[in-house]
Amino acid sequence: MSHLVRASALGVVALALAVPGNAAAAKAKKPKHTVTVNTVDALPKTTLKNLSRKCGKSTSAKKIRKRSTSRPTKNRVRIVTTYCSGGTRTVFYIKKVTKVVTVPAPVPAPVPVPAPANKGFRLTLLHNNDGESKYVVGDSVNNYGGITRFKTVLDQVRQEAADEPVPGNLDKGTLTVSSGDNFLAGLNLRASFERFDAGAGPFYDSEAIGALGYDAVTIGNHEYDFGPARLAQFVAFETSGVPFLTANTDFTGEPLLQALRANGRIADSTVVEKGGQRIGVIGVSPPETPTISSTRNVKFAADVAGLVNAEAQRLTTAGVNKIVLSSHLQNTANERAVVSQLRNVDIVISGGADDLLANANDRLVPGAGNPVGPYPLVSKDATGADVPIVTTQGEYRYLGRLTVNFDKDGKLVSTDAAKSGPIRITADPAQPDYAKEDPGLKARVTDPLVAYKAALAANVIGQTEVALEGGNPNPIRIREANLGNLVADGFRFAANRTAVADGRPVADIAFSNGGGIRASIPGPGDLNEKQTFDVLPFDNVMVTVPNVSVAQLKSLMEWGVSRTPSGDGKFPQISGFRMNVSTNVAYTAQLQSGTTVTTPGTRVRDLWLTNADGTDGEQLIANGAVVSNRTVNIATTNFTANNGDSYPFTGTTFQFAHRPGQEGFYPYQASLYDFITTPTAQGGLGGVVTAARYPIAGSGRIAIRSTP
The missing domain is CATH 3.90.780.10 (5'-Nucleotidase, C-terminal domain)
Incomplete structure (x- = not known):
């Protein structure tokens, strides 16, 4: 399948943010303040110049009283225009799709290596799912969770993996993946919208995701809850450049999302190099998303196994012999059903549910309920090979860690049980695993959100x-x-x-x-x-x-x-x-x-x-x-x-x-x-x-x- 991306001569694509997408919405009066996102290659210098003039008696909706340009960068600029009528228009410009291009559904072929790896590989897979904008301790449960402490633990575990000695016949690396539902309706997300619409910065959600250093992020169902335009904003202005993955979606009816697919911000899969070896990550979204969210013209393919197998085969042919599926199929039972049809997939991360996988000695959040299975679950694929399935309860209550060894041919040969399992995130100083807050993320994300909610609560x-x-x-x-x-x-x-x-x-x-x-x-x-x-x-x-x-x-x-x-x-x-x-x-x-x-x-x-x-x-x-x-x-x-x-x-x-x-x-x-x-x-x-x-x-x- 190919994805065709079209851009007009000026490359302009507008986001209607005032009301949900619907044909009837076009008949509504436009608000005095509008926000537009345009895609362009370059702006004339005259457009970037600040402008100020007197209106006199004019109340024209076209005559400009003031134009101000702020924070121009290579890929982004914000221009705020105030008209004599009192209306205000904010325009963000981002890099343009310059012509009609054909983009293969898979990611571009991975950069070839001179020869296959002659060493085995020790992979530390760090993962979470269903963060759902629960950034502040107490957003989920008291004394647990919170993205500032999640980042502290994530950084610590990354460092532990980096410092771990391994035998000379092994390379090693750490991969970090989110398996979807990265934001959710609520006050934290509403604060993000207000910040973005005022031209004051990206979503808090985009900034939070960017700070965690993910290698790949799957798109779940809740990312569509406010329509494709909001999802496009979330992805386009996420600060780290991480690829967002979904192999079973067709964006040809949504130009902004299609443009993001064309420039690689959204992809079917990605290939990450760690410790000199390459790991493929494939993402899939819930096929039923149109019935539970606001997808407008985005189409979802139901043949998840078929699409994943095709993409895994493409990666395998390109020389990638370690492949992770990051899926958001709503529960581990659905993932197990898909695994039985797969080939060439070594590990599956499940998202979309609140399933708890844990072992006897794992520290758990009080009241979390009984685990639905061990960490990891193991299922057989279509060839009879064992495939570990992992997930965590969401809302930043846990960081998942799976440590496995591959042989030199890319076959998963063992799991290190002592260094695998859910790691809880606790804000209780009386607990031995108490985690301090990351001060930078606290200042940039959670402190403003706490203040925003306090004002409404008052x-x-x-x-x-x-x-x-x-x-x-x-x-x-x-x-x-x-x-x-x-x-x-x-x-x-x-x-x-x-x-x-x-x-x-x-x-x-x-x-x-x-x-x-x-x-x-x-x-x-x-x-x-x-x-x-x-x-x-x-x-x-x-x-x-x-x-x-x-x-x-x-x-x-x-x-x-x-x-x-x-x-x-x-x-x-x-x-x-x-x-x-x-x-x-x-x-x-x-x-x-x-x-x-x-x-x-x-x-x-x-x-x-x-x-x-x-x-x-x-x-x-x-x-x-x-x-x-x-x-x-x-x-x-x-x-x-x-x-x-x-x-x-x-x-x-x-x-x-x-x-x-x-x-x-x-x-x-x-x-x-x-x-x-x-x-x-x-x-x-x-x-x-x-x-x-x-x-x-x-x-x-x-x-x-x-x-x-």
């Missing part, structure tokens, strides 16, 4: 009389939760605030996917602005889906409860209706191929609209049958309405909601903030979440039984 917006439960998976992905009820009520409230002004129908009901709700809120106690971002951290916005038939509503809810009682991100948290669900074997869990229903579900037995006082209104489904010909208007997020989590919104359209008094769309986080703070006379909660309205056990909106 803004008290109300009180709650009850703890609001959003635990993952229980309850938010398994059953009705009082926080889920609050969020869904906020959706309906927000969508209807400007429905008349927008020309949208009033929403009768609302629902949120459980996976869009990411934190609990303790109570009783104060509510602050930071908590609204913690609970609803993604870049989703509010929409109304009009004229949904009861039959389609039933199909949507059948899909939402199809995996109950197993935890699943599509489980619905609802508003404006209640339903009875049975998981008894007498009833069928809905099956789908993508968004196409192949086996209709029969678990939703009854469904009623509810009145404003919570009492039952019209019954729409009775004993599993549709009993009403009416339609309903649904408030939800653009993610869900766009078939996120494979919700079967087929044959429907949706309309964006707008926040009162603001341009642009209505962020789903703002729906919760506004619902809490708006006076009761205007339909809000007046600053108080009451235990009567949101009891901790739920209010009976979703009744799940296992009996017929």
Whole structure:
């Protein structure tokens, strides 16, 4: 497969950052402040000159009041232009793709060596996965994790490996790899966006990744949560130049990502030279990413084993005889299934889950749960060879270390168990493995993030009389939760605030996917602005889906409860209706191929609209049958309405909601903030979440039984 990269004569590719990508977004008014990324070979000197002039009485949106250029480098320059109208435009320029070029899907052939290595090789593989922007101690668990201490431990272990004596018949080297989900929605990432959009620097995430000295970084699913444009920014402005790997993605529909593939920042694989010998690293991303993230025009191939085998064969033919697969297939079981089909792959790093692999004497984070297997797991490949599989629990709680020996022909012959396993990252000074913070990374990344979050936490917006439960998976992905009820009520409230002004129908009901709700809120106690971002951290916005038939509503809810009682991100948290669900074997869990229903579900037995006082209104489904010909208007997020989590919104359209008094769309986080703070006379909660309205056990909106 080849990747074609096209650039215009000026090589300009713009990133629309104000709203999520959607055809309807093009109709929205442009914000006063815009950010653009252009790709160019060279800028005229006149463009780089600072400019200042008087506007007089002019309010022209084209006449420039001031232009300032800052921090020009060989590959990057930032120009901020202020117009007489008051609008501001920030433009980043990066190196351009100059013409239509053909870039082979694999990386360019590795630099040949005069002859095969005549020594064996001792490899120390250092790895982690699912860092997910959890940079500050306490972002994950108290007293453990944190990227500043992770870096300290990483540097120490690297040095230990470098200092280790080896026999004369062995070369040695250390390889460092991240296996995906390098950032995640939340306040840390939002701070990154604000910093970047203000032209104040790259993402904190880009800077953090750059400081760790990775040799390769796999692209997971969460990297797409804010769309391809944000991923392109993250990669383009990452500070170390590390290659980002994904062998099963097609970027031809996303010019910025395709340009990054063309210039080598994104690749199928990379070859790293360590201790005089070469190691190939191949990356793969989850094929189901389009259903769980916001990939827009990026396409994902499902034949992971076939693609990996082809790339491994290409590397082997080029003389690379030690190959690592860094995959993000969501759990070690998936990796084991793929390994059984592979050839020429020596080691697999698994990412995407929270699987803990550990041995008897490994120090573990308290409360981490029982290991799912030893470190490493060992599986057989298609030839019967043993392949070690490694992973760590994420969020910088562990550094994984696998130490293995290869013979001179590149065959993995042994694992050093004494120098292999998860290494926990602890901030507890009472522990023997206490790690100090790296001062440079602390000053550049974690200190600014702590200050950013403290400012939001200081803004008290109300009180709650009850703890609001959003635990993952229980309850938010398994059953009705009082926080889920609050969020869904906020959706309906927000969508209807400007429905008349927008020309949208009033929403009768609302629902949120459980996976869009990411934190609990303790109570009783104060509510602050930071908590609204913690609970609803993604870049989703509010929409109304009009004229949904009861039959389609039933199909949507059948899909939402199809995996109950197993935890699943599509489980619905609802508003404006209640339903009875049975998981008894007498009833069928809905099956789908993508968004196409192949086996209709029969678990939703009854469904009623509810009145404003919570009492039952019209019954729409009775004993599993549709009993009403009416339609309903649904408030939800653009993610869900766009078939996120494979919700079967087929044959429907949706309309964006707008926040009162603001341009642009209505962020789903703002729906919760506004619902809490708006006076009761205007339909809000007046600053108080009451235990009567949101009891901790739920209010009976979703009744799940296992009996017929």
